[in-house]
Amino acid sequence: MDAFTTITGPAAPLLRANVDTDMIIPAQRLIGAGRDGLGRFAFERFRFNADGSENPAFPLNQAPYRASPILLGGENFGCGSSREGAVWALRDLGLRCVIAPSFGDIFANNCFQNGMLPVRLAAADVARIAEQTAASPSNAYTSVDLERQVVVTPNGEEIPFTVDARKRGALLEGLDEIALTMKRRAEILAWQARDTAARPWAWDPVSR
Amino acid sequence: MPQTLFDKLWAPHVVADLGDDWALLHIDRVLLHDMSGARALTEVGERGYDLARPDLVFATPDHAVSSAPGRTSATFAGGARPIARLRERVKETGIRLFDLGQPGHGIVHVMAPELAIVLPGTTLVCGDSHTCTNGGVGALAFGIGASELTHVLATQTLMQRKPRSMRLTFTGTLPPGVTAKDMILAAIGQLGTAGGTGFAVEYTGEAVRALPLEARLTLCNLSIEMGAKMGFVAPDETTFAYLKGRRFAPQGAAWDSAVAAWRGLCSDAGAVFDREVTIDASRIAPQVTWGTSPEQVLPVTASVPQPANAADQAALDYIGLQPGQPLAGTPVDWVFIGSCTNSRLSDLRDAAAVLRGRKVAPHVTAWVVPGSETVKREAEAEGLHTRFLEAGFEWREPGCALCVCVNGEAVPAGKRSVSTSNRNFVGRQGTGARTHLASPAMAAAAALAGAIVDVRSF
Structure with a gap:
């Protein structure tokens, strides 16, 4: 997994509440899909008109935001389906961080699994970053520093945030969770042996 | 100290306490479907791992299949390949597959309770956010993404931070014409789609106790629409009567010891929840x-x-x-x-x-x-x-x-x-x-x- 330390760039605003993972990528695009190349489908119902042309009103189609590494979101960003393709699609667009007042749980987990940082800030702070960016979009840069756990706004204001310590460590180092868990294989097998004796009813049915 | 049902579902599955409310949690059952099942199995191999416990994994194609009368897996062309791959992978790995037209086939969260793949007191995951449905039998069931699914298939465990606990009590009696669907939609209307984020929700109260098992599955199904990854109902006689004799339910002496264990799966008197919400079921009207x-x-x-x-x-x-x-x-x-x-x-x-x-x-x-x-x-x-x-x-x-x-x-x-x-x-x-x-x-x-x-x- 890609490590995450500091990301800097223009922050694209998408402040509406309840942006669900169906909006981020329709399920039809994910039938048997792999992890790569999904960026072209990201927000496709909003990015493109019915005839396939770009919708110029959608922020990610506007010049300073096309290459944004940071997305500003509203409440409950990423709610809905557990599809990890939503994160893959955003990553493929070049995004590394979403800043929002709150996130769908499964989406936030999926972010951490893919080197993408979900940052929770108060709605007023997210709105202020959007305002400062909009004031001079072409040279307004926001920084997200995971090491220090601060967001530096375009005006230089530092806003602290907190990330679960375990997730932060894993992201900073780009850790592979499966490899970590595999080191505990003996513990897992011992637990299973104990549990088979303690709860035979949980194990008997599957042996039939 | 009095425990919540959630504590009783969570604690026995902790393989290792990782500190800071994190645990390596054992996963007792895994469900796979056609949207992501074959890929997840392939990825485990590509990462150089074997399946930890194929006997605990159950697969069925449900998403990318046509529902047209007389359909096959190729009626919807887009689904033909993922389903063919799922069939290949389960054959290689010995995972049980419930294929189109066979008894046991169905939507993952319909077939799992129906076959008693999910049991009270078990943990179950699936790459689908509505896995919380299975909490209706008194299980800890939740949806995960593709990376976590690979982790479970390779290790039979997941690293999870213990959510906070919420008790959602429905008092009173549900009026005629009003259903579990209306109860949970009304709750979402009141709490919002993020009201349950970060919580594991226990549904309880007179109106929940009175619900048949299938209605409890409906109630738990929409937990994720309230933001909660997991929701559950304490198992009781209704649950036991529903599960008894189903294909993967324990039998004979194992059934008796199971029911004895399941009877303890309820929140103790005096158990403390991080959040309590009470809704008067008798005042709920059909929702839209x-x-x-x-x-x-x-x-x-x-x-x-x-x-x-x-x-x-x-x-x-x-x-x-x-x-x-x-x-x-x-x-x-x-x-x-x-x-x-x-x-x-x-x-x-x-x-x-x-x-x-x-x-x-x-x-x-x-x-x-x-x-x-x-x-x-x-x-x-x-x-x-x-x-x-x-x-x-x-x-x-x-x-x-x-x-x-x-x-x-x-x-x-x-x-x-x-x-x-x-x-x-x-x-x-x-x-x-x-x-x-x-x-x-x-x-x-x-x-x-x-x-x-x-x-x-x-």
Whole structure:
């Protein structure tokens, strides 16, 4: 997994509440899909008109935001389906961080699994970053520093945030969770042996 | 110290305490489906691992299958390859597959309780957010993404931070014509789609205790629409009676010891929750959504509200309703009875009971999609299919169908649908499709009336 330390760039605003993972990528695009190349489908119902042309009103189609590494979101960003393709699609667009007042749980987990940082800030702070960016979009840069756990706004204001310590460590180092868990294989097998004796009813049915 | 049901579900599965509320949690059952199953199995191999416990993994194709009568896995061409791959991978690995047309096939969250793959006190995961449905039997069941699924398949464990606990108590008695679907939609309307984020929700109270098991599955199904990854109901005699004799239920002495253990799975008197919410079930009316988020929901007797913010306005623009307009009377083009929320035998009986010899309105396309092969066969055995067909409904094959639209099936753009599914999101039932979530009885009534209607006076 890609490590995450500091990301800097223009922050694209998408402040509406309840942006669900169906909006981020329709399920039809994910039938048997792999992890790569999904960026072209990201927000496709909003990015493109019915005839396939770009919708110029959608922020990610506007010049300073096309290459944004940071997305500003509203409440409950990423709610809905557990599809990890939503994160893959955003990553493929070049995004590394979403800043929002709150996130769908499964989406936030999926972010951490893919080197993408979900940052929770108060709605007023997210709105202020959007305002400062909009004031001079072409040279307004926001920084997200995971090491220090601060967001530096375009005006230089530092806003602290907190990330679960375990997730932060894993992201900073780009850790592979499966490899970590595999080191505990003996513990897992011992637990299973104990549990088979303690709860035979949980194990008997599957042996039939 | 008194424990919550959640504590009792969580603690026994902790393989290693990782500190800071983190645990390496054992996963007792895994469900795979056709959207991501084959890929997950392939990825485990590509990463250089073996499957930890294929005997604890169960697969069924449900998402990318056509629900057309007489369908095969190739009827929807887009699904043919993922399903073929799923069949190959499960054959190589010895995972049990419940394939199209076989008893046991169905929507993952319908077939798992039906086969007693999920049991009280077990942990279960699936790469699908509605895995919380399975909490209705008293299990810790939750949806995960593809990376976590690979982790589980390779290790039979997951690193999880223990959520906070919420108790949602439904007091009183549910009025006639009001269902578990209405209970949970009303709760989402009150708490919001993020009200349960970060919580594991125990549903309890007189009105929950009175629910049949299938209705408890419906209740838990929409936990994720409230933001909660997991929701559950303490197992009781209703649960035991439902599970006994099912294919993967314990038998003989193992059954007796299981029931003895399951009787202890309830919150102790004096257990403390991080959040408590109480809702009077006797005051709940049939619910219907008016927007594009499940929290945008009101009693069917209400009118479309004034937009409170930009999101409300965007929802109204998409759904094509005006503030102040009564919800009842809104013309409907499509009706879908199905999905992991409401496609079980009791749901189909509820819907059929509304028909009383009446016909689907001429301008309405109405589908009934049973949740599993078993539901379909049982419904046919009691003649429900004939009643639906005679009324003008289509009687289709089990699968996710119009809930997720990754199977060539969709509500056309601009058309208005009353659906028993779980998400009224923009484009969820098809690009431009307008969805109103409601109970099976409300959906059946809407099909007959050709408009949203209060089933209690229909």
